[in-house]
Amino acid sequence: MHSTFSPTVRRRRLARELRRLRESQGLKLSVAAKTADVxxxxxxxxxxxDARRIKARDIDALVDLYKAPEExxxxxxxLARESKEQGWWSSYKDVFGGNAIPDFEAEASMIRTYQCQVIPGLLQTPRYSEAxxxxxxxxxxxxxxxxxxxRLQRQHILGRYQPPHFWAVIDEAALRRRLDDPEIMQEQLQHLLNMATRKNVDLQVLPFNAGMHxxxxxxxxxxxxxNPADPCxxxxxxxxxxLFVQDSDxxxxxxxxxxxxxxAALQAPHTTHFIQQIMEQEN
Known part of the structure; x- marks a missing residue:
């Protein structure tokens, strides 16, 4: 059974909480490790x-050392149990490698993206994605x-119960890139218009005339x-x-x-009109 949450997000939360507890006791990592026999x-x-498997005994020893309450x-x-679960994306290691973007998308409340070459993956039609x-x-x-x-599996998050807010700024170049079969691009652009009507989806086009940006x-x-404990x-x-960038600066x-x-991008109503114009020009 694959989890619907993010094991990696859970592991990061566990790491921050244990580090916070140690620092609240004024203990250096080396001293805490030696005293707790970890x-x-x-x-x-x-x-x-970075730890994929965390022993219950180590958590108990650290909690005792840090004098944390039972709750x-x-x-x-x-958190340690959930960090060992596997998401559906674990079946696609050949695609995602060790760093799986769905691992974080699964738990995100908002996903913001700028795409300059192609339509964002979460908004791609099957035929466009294949192209x-x-x-x-x-x-x-x-x-x-x-x-x-x-890629199609990833898209399920946008239609789930309590989906994330997806906000995409798409460069005009991605919308005008020609395919061997123009029908595929027409279908893709219509899909963008359909998705833009969803409450949890915001689309903006960054037009060429925006200049350098x-x-x-x-x-x-x-x-x-x-969760406020999970930073952007x-x-x-x-x-x-x-590459996942986690340094706050x-x-x-x-x-x-x-x-x-x-x-710099067109706001939602103008974006819809802009995409419709492209469809008419390319038709």
């Missing part, structure tokens, strides 16, 4: 959210099918979570790697960039 490398991995002990054990993966000629037919299937360094995603993170991709820079893009 290997220092183990405690370091737990506090950095905290229970909550920490629950994206075939475009680089880097995937076999089977790999294309796996990638498209994984804050997002020239490339596409990115910002993920916010409902940023996500970006290169040709060879997926770096994340704030992405937040500022998105705010500037939001200001």
């Amino acid at each position: 290997p220092q490398s183990t405690l370091s991995n737990i506090e950095s959210a 905290v002990r229970s909550a920490l054990h629950e 994206v993966f075939r475009g680089g000629r880097a995937y076999s037919d089977d790999e294309v099918r796996r990638n498209v299937d994984a 804050a997002g020239l360094s490339g596409s990115f995603v910002l993920l916010d979570f409902p 993170i940023a996500y970006t991709e290169t040709a060879t790697a997926s 770096s994340v704030q820079r992405y937040v500022t960039i998105f705010s500037n893009l939001n200001s």
Whole structure:
């Protein structure tokens, strides 16, 4: 049975709480590890959210050392159990690798993204998504099918009970990129218009006439979570790697960039009209 929450978010929360408890007692990591009889490398991995398997005995020893109340002990054990669960994306390790964006999307309350080359993955139609993966000629037919299937699985979060608020700023270039079959792009643009009518979806187009703008360094995603204990993170991709940015100053820079893009982009009613115009021009 796969979980519908994020094991990684749970692991990060457990790490922050144990670090907070240690620091509240004025203990250095090395001293806490020695006193609780927990290997220092183990405690370091737990506090950095790198530990995949956390022993109940280690949590009990640390809770005793930090003099935390019983309800905290229970909550920490629950977080440790949940951090071991596997989400549906664990079946797609060949697609997502070790850093799975659905792991964070599963628990996000808001997802903000700027996309400069293609339509955001969460808004792609199956045929458009297939065209994206075939475009680089880097995937076999089977790999294309796996990638498209994984992308469609990700999209379920937008239609679930209490879905995240999805806010996308899309560069005009992504809307005008020509495909071998123009019908696929028409279908994709119509899908954007349909999705824009949902209460939890905001779409904005960043037109060419906006000139130079804050997002020239490339596409990115910002993920916010409902629990204040889970800070916002940023996500970006290169040709060879997926990068999660968690440093607060770096994340704030992405937040500022998105705010500037939001200001430069067309607002919702104008975006709808703009997409309709493109559809008429390309038809």
